[in-house]
Amino acid sequence: MLATSERVRGDGGRTEVLVWHKPVGRCDGECDFHAIACSADEGIVLPSPKQNVPISLDKPGERWCPDCLAIIRGGRATEK
Ligand SMILES: [Zn+2]
Numbered sequence: 493m494l495a496t497s498e499r500v501r502g503d504g505g506r507t508e509v510l511v512w513h514k515p516v517g518r519c520d521g522e523c524d525f526h527a528i529a530c531s532a533d534e535g536i537v538l539p540s541p542k543q544n545v546p547i548s549l550d551k552p553g554e555r556w557c558p559d560c561l562a563i564i565r566g567g568r569a570t571e572k
């Protein structure tokens with residue numbers, strides 16, 4: 493599953509967690525913004541390249557956005 497990553501500070505700002513979102517819309521590989529499936533008006537600014545991330549992600553310090561994961565699992569259309 494192609495995903496775009498967001499760096500989130502957790503644990504009082506001491507650790508950085510990589511949160512993966514399902515991207516929506518076009519990507520030309522040089523965009524400075526990615527829309528994401530879980531939000532109509534928020535997205536990833538200055539995203540790193542999309543990567544193929546397994547649905548059953550179990551890497552430490554990385555997790556799926558729960559809302560995006562629900563959309564992926566539900567197979568719903570990403571447009572609101
Ligand atoms: Zn998300």
Ligand SMILES: [Zn+2]
Binds near residue numbers: 520521522526
């Ligand atoms: Zn892109």
